[in-house]
Amino acid sequence: MSETKTRVPAVPGLFTLEPEVALVGSRCSDCGSYFFPREQVVCRNPRCRSSHLEACELSRAGKLWSFTSSAYKPPPPFVAPEPFEPFALAAVELEREKLVVLGQVVRGVLPEALRVGMPMQLTSEVLEESDSQVLMVWKWAPSGAASIEAKR
Amino acid sequence: MSQVVILGAGMHPWGKWGKSFVEYGVKAAELALKDAGVEWTDIQFVAGGDTMRNGYPGYVAGATFAQALGWTGAQVASCYGACATGAQAIDTARARILAGLCDVALVVGADAAPKGFFKPNAGDRPDDPDWLRFRLLGATNPTYFGLWARRRMELYGATPQDFAAVKVKNARHGLENPNARYRKESSVEEVLASPIVSDPLHLLEICATSDGGAALVLCSEAFARKRATEFIKIAGVSTVTPSYPSSVIEMPNLATDSWAGAALPERSFRDSIAFTAYEQAGVDPKDLDLAEVYDLSTALELDWYENIGLCAQGEAERLIRDGDTAVGGRIPVNASGGLACFGEAVPAQAIAQVCELTWQLRGQAGARQVAGAKLGVTANQGLFGHGSSVVVSR
Numbered sequence A: 001m002s003e004t005k006t007r008v009p010a011v012p013g014l015f016t017l018e019p020e021v022a023l024v025g026s027r028c029s030d031c032g033s034y035f036f037p038r039e040q041v042v043c044r045n046p047r048c049r050s051s052h053l054e055a056c057e058l059s060r061a062g063k064l065w066s067f068t069s070s071a072y073k074p075p076p077p078f079v080a081p082e083p084f085e086p087f088a089l090a091a092v093e094l095e096r097e098k099l100v101v102l103g104q105v106v107r108g109v110l111p112e113a114l115r116v117g118m119p120m121q122l123t124s125e126v127l128e129e130s131d132s133q134v135l136m137v138w139k140w141a142p143s144g145a146a147s148i149e150a151k152r
Numbered sequence B: 001m002s003q004v005v006i007l008g009a010g011m012h013p014w015g016k017w018g019k020s021f022v023e024y025g026v027k028a029a030e031l032a033l034k035d036a037g038v039e040w041t042d043i044q045f046v047a048g049g050d051t052m053r054n055g056y057p058g059y060v061a062g063a064t065f066a067q068a069l070g071w072t073g074a075q076v077a078s079c080y081g082a083c084a085t086g087a088q089a090i091d092t093a094r095a096r097i098l099a100g101l102c103d104v105a106l107v108v109g110a111d112a113a114p115k116g117f118f119k120p121n122a123g124d125r126p127d128d129p130d131w132l133r134f135r136l137l138g139a140t141n142p143t144y145f146g147l148w149a150r151r152r153m154e155l156y157g158a159t160p161q162d163f164a165a166v167k168v169k170n171a172r173h174g175l176e177n178p179n180a181r182y183r184k185e186s187s188v189e190e191v192l193a194s195p196i197v198s199d200p201l202h203l204l205e206i207c208a209t210s211d212g213g214a215a216l217v218l219c220s221e222a223f224a225r226k227r228a229t230e231f232i233k234i235a236g237v238s239t240v241t242p243s244y245p246s247s248v249i250e251m252p253n254l255a256t257d258s259w260a261g262a263a264l265p266e267r268s269f270r271d272s273i274a275f276t277a278y279e280q281a282g283v284d285p286k287d288l289d290l291a292e293v294y295d296l297s298t299a300l301e302l303d304w305y306e307n308i309g310l311c312a313q314g315e316a317e318r319l320i321r322d323g324d325t326a327v328g329g330r331i332p333v334n335a336s337g338g339l340a341c342f343g344e345a346v347p348a349q350a351i352a353q354v355c356e357l358t359w360q361l362r363g364q365a366g367a368r369q370v371a372g373a374k375l376g377v378t379a380n381q382g383l384f385g386h387g388s389s390v391v392v393s394r
């Protein structure tokens, strides 16, 4: 990977990479509901309807709610690395926010290594490279694996 | 409440026929009209289920079918609700009849589906959750089916053999259905030997995309009384949204609602789909004779057993193991063969489920007939929080 290319989120606004990867959601300051992606207009709790929504970073750790894999190449707009290699996906429950967030699992960790309830950690990996930029995406990793990733 | 009568039902066989969706819809409509003994020129209202295509005809299906059948000046509506599209079209026609705005209506849905995974329309649309899940995660529809299936294994001890048994049962049912696309027996071994698509689900456990068409002629009881002595009736229709906060990750979302600021509803979204229709119809799931549910995956069919009230949560595996949901069992599910044998033709599917119940309740289902069927329910769920259920009674 070229050192001169800047690393940016593949879709702006959903997550940040600095100082560390974090999903950007919002929190209703009246009822305490969280939203991901960020809700900006009105709280979706039908008995609240507040417009006091503040952007916030979601917890970077949670428990595995369920998991699966993608053994066939997904269609566009996904850009799969060639040759295609199956990857795992995880739905992770965040304790503070009380919601479940989906994400790909870091490369090389397949369903055989996963179990419902295990602790998971947010990290990031390259989604694809353009001529000038490296497009990044958030990933879930079993807690041990994430710390290995961070040291690389 | 006065009920709406199903006077006619018709289907174009499912498959990959390489024709236009209009042709499938027109064929289904003609068969439904013939079955009802009603002329096209007698139809006062047409409700079409929209297909999703770039270009206009798919989005304006009601008038597209009306033009193909020949303009008559009938009132018209076009409906879209993902997999619940057909039920929304039924609901629209039923509401018009109940309101006294018309006596007889035609409901049509048809699709010519693209091969392979369903995917979003072209173009960069970061404000569209359907685009986002593909772009960032490569999360196809089977991704969600896989998550729900793994969760079932974890919570209730479901096994890959239990999931495969659903396919085996539905494949056997579909053998007897001339409208089904796949008419071939499957064994548990064959299912488990097919390639994994989304862990733990195999290729033979995930429904294919298909072409197909289905249609119904609906009318008021007064109109029906002039033509028939025994009525098959629509007793309830739900086309519901979830209740906040919905805590199960659903297509196409990246996250669930949060339950940090509001208590979870008494009924999950999937539970509410059939129960809303039961409440309208004033029936209890104990009284059902059969059900047609949306088996997008084998594992999902087991979820539906619980969601539509055939058993308590966590007991669905017992039903499939005991043969309760096979034709001849206590409460047959997907006697038609289900999506396992039909594949998905999105705007037609919810209508096709009601066609099957109509034939079953009339005793016209041939070798797949559920003996003495008097009360049935359909259930399905689609993208973006669309769910529907129809209760049909004799």
Ligand SMILES: [Zn+2]
Pocket (backbone or CB within 6 Å): A028, A029, A030, A031, A032, A033, A043, A044, A045, A048, A049, A050, B261
């Ligand atoms: Zn609120």
